[in-house]
Amino acid sequence: MTEPNLLQTPLETLPNISATRLELLGRLGLRSIGDLLFHFPRSYEDLNDVRSIAALSTGGIQTVQGEVVEIEGRSLSDGRQIVSVILSDDGKNYLEGVWFNQPFAAKRFRYGQRLSFSGKPKWFRDHWQMNNPRVQILDSPSSLPQRGGVQGGSPGIVPIYPLTEDLRPEHLRSLLRQAIDRYASHLVEVLPSSLRQKYDWPTCAQALRDVHFPPTLSAAARGRRRFIYEEFLILQTALALRRREMREEGRAPVLTTTPAIDARIRRLFPFSLTADQDRAVAEICRDLAADKPMQRLLQADVGAGKTAVAVYALLTTVANKYQAALMAPTEVLARQHAHTLDRYLAHSRVRRLLLTGALTPAQRRDGLAALAAGDIDLVVGTQALVQEEVRFARLGLVIIDEQHKFGVHQRARFRRLGGAGVSPVPAHRSDACPTEPHYLVMTATPIPRTVALTVFGDLDVSIIRQLPPGRQPVAARWEPANQRERVYARLREGLAQGRQAYVVCPLVEESAALDVKAATQMYAELCAGPFRDFRVGLLHGRQDEKTKATIMDRFRKHELDLLVCTSVIEVGVDVPNATLLVIEHAERFGLSQLHQLRGRVSRGPSAGQCFLFAEPSSEEARRRLRAFLRTTDGFALAEEDMKLRGAGEFFGARQHGLGELRFGNLITDADLLRAARKDAFELVAGDPGLRRPEHTLLRAAVLERYGKTLDLAEIG
Numbered sequence: 001m002t003e004p005n006l007l008q009t010p011l012e013t014l015p016n017i018s019a020t021r022l023e024l025l026g027r028l029g030l031r032s033i034g035d036l037l038f039h040f041p042r043s044y045e046d047l048n049d050v051r052s053i054a055a056l057s058t059g060g061i062q063t064v065q066g067e068v069v070e071i072e073g074r075s076l077s078d079g080r081q082i083v084s085v086i087l088s089d090d091g092k093n094y095l096e097g098v099w100f101n102q103p104f105a106a107k108r109f110r111y112g113q114r115l116s117f118s119g120k121p122k123w124f125r126d127h128w129q130m131n132n133p134r135v136q137i138l139d140s141p142s143s144l145p146q147r148g149g150v151q152g153g154s155p156g157i158v159p160i161y162p163l164t165e166d167l168r169p170e171h172l173r174s175l176l177r178q179a180i181d182r183y184a185s186h187l188v189e190v191l192p193s194s195l196r197q198k199y200d201w202p203t204c205a206q207a208l209r210d211v212h213f214p215p216t217l218s219a220a221a222r223g224r225r226r227f228i229y230e231e232f233l234i235l236q237t238a239l240a241l242r243r244r245e246m247r248e249e250g251r252a253p254v255l256t257t258t259p260a261i262d263a264r265i266r267r268l269f270p271f272s273l274t275a276d277q278d279r280a281v282a283e284i285c286r287d288l289a290a291d292k293p294m295q296r297l298l299q300a301d302v303g304a305g306k307t308a309v310a311v312y313a314l315l316t317t318v319a320n321k322y323q324a325a326l327m328a329p330t331e332v333l334a335r336q337h338a339h340t341l342d343r344y345l346a347h348s349r350v351r352r353l354l355l356t357g358a359l360t361p362a363q364r365r366d367g368l369a370a371l372a373a374g375d376i377d378l379v380v381g382t383q384a385l386v387q388e389e390v391r392f393a394r395l396g397l398v399i400i401d402e403q404h405k406f407g408v409h410q411r412a413r414f415r416r417l418g419g420a421g422v423s424p425v426p427a428h429r430s431d432a433c434p435t436e437p438h439y440l441v442m443t444a445t446p447i448p449r450t451v452a453l454t455v456f457g458d459l460d461v462s463i464i465r466q467l468p469p470g471r472q473p474v475a476a477r478w479e480p481a482n483q484r485e486r487v488y489a490r491l492r493e494g495l496a497q498g499r500q501a502y503v504v505c506p507l508v509e510e511s512a513a514l515d516v517k518a519a520t521q522m523y524a525e526l527c528a529g530p531f532r533d534f535r536v537g538l539l540h541g542r543q544d545e546k547t548k549a550t551i552m553d554r555f556r557k558h559e560l561d562l563l564v565c566t567s568v569i570e571v572g573v574d575v576p577n578a579t580l581l582v583i584e585h586a587e588r589f590g591l592s593q594l595h596q597l598r599g600r601v602s603r604g605p606s607a608g609q610c611f612l613f614a615e616p617s618s619e620e621a622r623r624r625l626r627a628f629l630r631t632t633d634g635f636a637l638a639e640e641d642m643k644l645r646g647a648g649e650f651f652g653a654r655q656h657g658l659g660e661l662r663f664g665n666l667i668t669d670a671d672l673l674r675a676a677r678k679d680a681f682e683l684v685a686g687d688p689g690l691r692r693p694e695h696t697l698l699r700a701a702v703l704e705r706y707g708k709t710l711d712l713a714e715i716g
């Protein structure tokens with residue numbers, strides 16, 4: 001950090017910077033001093049391997065110092081122009097530097113000039129040669145630097161920056177030198193001195209110098225890691241503050257689970273809970289029985305039974321005469337949950353409401369009135385649940401399913417369901433509802449540990465890995481295109497035996513830009529051809545909610561045999577009779593998506609089969625498909641998916657509302673993330689409001705970055 005607003009100083013305040021150069025910097029998003037100072041190199045070239053010409057070898061980057069003994073420019077037979085500059089360091093051995101189609105390069109050199117060439121040497125005919133070597137001038141500091149070389153001096157560590165056309169690296173480095181010389185002394189320290197001493201981090205100013213003008217590669221790495229740690233510390237401190245605020249200042253209803261309540265709930269399930277489910281239930285019940293708001297993430301592998309655990313928590317709340325809400329990201333999933341609850345509670349007195357955007361105005365008005373009056377015990381809905389007009393009488397628990405599809409901003413707003421969203425209760429009432437409900441967020445998309453520490457870092461975690469007894473594995477095969485008819489024959493055989501199937505396409509409609517089969521096209525082809533004797537339905541996200549609900553209901557009732565769809569069925573859809581799955585253009589889906597889609601089959605006693613049609617054009621896509629076929633462990637696949645696609649794209653949205661990390665990488669910098677998290681939580685435990693003088697600047701940085709996102713304004 002710097003003094004207030006110093007980092008926002010426009011770049012035009014630097015001396016001798018032209019309008020043309022400002023425009024080029026703007027293309028890179030560099031408009032202020034802060035943008036420039038924190039425009040870090042993407043890599044470095046180590047030019048410290050200085051050798052005599054006689055000692056050169058093929059392989060890595062090497063540097064030679066010598067005298068120019070020959071300069072030549074000529075045209076080749078294919079029309080290309082070549083400039084050749086020959087160095088010698090002993091009069092016997094020679095190194096040729098070659099530039100293609102740069103006729104002006106010859107004018108930059110003179111006979112007898114002392115230069116260093118850095119590059120990867122190769123043996124050509126009877127001498128060593130380097131193509132487009134990096135050049136440094138050794139005998140004339142006033143001379144112009146060549147091809148990004150550092151003016152004067154000796155070979156060393158050269159940063160490689162993200163650039164744009166016509167912006168030369170030496171120009172960027174010159175501006176960086178000015179900015180650091182002018183502003184480094186004004187940099188202030190966000191890191192408390194105790195943490196700087198603990199890790200022996202350089203000061204902020206020194207770290208910037210080491211990143212941009214490193215004396216060694218280790219100094220550059222240390223400077224960068226210092227900023228990564230600082231970035232992680234700010235994030236983890238924000239999460240620690242939010243966690244403490246919820247636990248220390250929030251008040252929630254005490255929802256106890258008696259043996260009678262436990263027995264009554266378990267009788268509703270036509271199965272016994274697994275050991276993992278029982279453990280998750282115990283953790284949730286312990287939280288519900290406290291007067292602090294539960295803040296827990298329930299993470300389950302596909303098919304591991306998180307819904308049963310959620311139902312247990314919902315019914316525990318209702319048994320304590322409080323209202324419970326279950327929110328899903330899509331109407332398809334909300335209706336699936338409502339259907340599941342209807343099945344479990346068919347003969348109970350629990351009053352239920354499905355609140356979605358598909359309700360008529362009259363239905364919505366009546367439902368909201370019943371909810372506010374306390375005449376509804378359990379409500380299932382989409383984001384319609386967090387509209388301003390929604391009011392609860394006694395809200396005790398909020399469960400948010402597939403929470404990653406909402407994001408952190410929405411989760412911060414969900415807490416108001418139990419605050420501003422609760423109807424006033426007379427102060428004399430002994431059963432007055434506390435201002436905060438308990439919160440359980442859940443996902444069946446296994447989350448890599450480092451992502452969980454950021455996106456869900458303020459939550460306690462329960463994990464369900466164990467699949468219910470009798471759950472059959474899904475056999476997955478990557479099929480060549482010429483086997484399509486054989487696959488269709490297998491589907492027809494299964495449908496004729498009374499099974500159901502999905503055919504999943506990546507697009508709703510055909511795209512002129514992509515050679516990809518779309519759901520609408522596939523639906524027409526299958527209805528008219530290989531499945532004309534079966535009942536085929538079409539489901540995709542562009543249909544209105546009523547149409548989607550009708551189609552899903554028909555498929556669930558086996559009024560349809562085959563459902564052609566997009567990834568709208570990715571989560572939550574539970575039709576035990578559907579055991580066959582075809583995924584078209586599987587290379588276009590992420591690993592987690594593929595795993596979720598595979599989880600739609602084998603949800604009953606019969607084994608499922610999954611057929612992939614894919615023509616991957618990249619090695620990354622082939623690795624993804626091979627990983628999918630290799631294991632059914634969703635947690636292992638999640639880690640692999642993050643390695644292949646990057647953490648920012650893991651859920652398809654950059655950093656899920658927490659903002660893109662500027663320096664850190666959740667994969668390669670996991671050690672720093674864990675260290676920063678431990679330090680942040682210890683720091684907040686010792687100074688809950690960050691009121692000590694040594695924490696003032698860290699507190700300001702946390703509020704500036706995450707105050708609004710995580711609803712931390714009151715800490716300021």
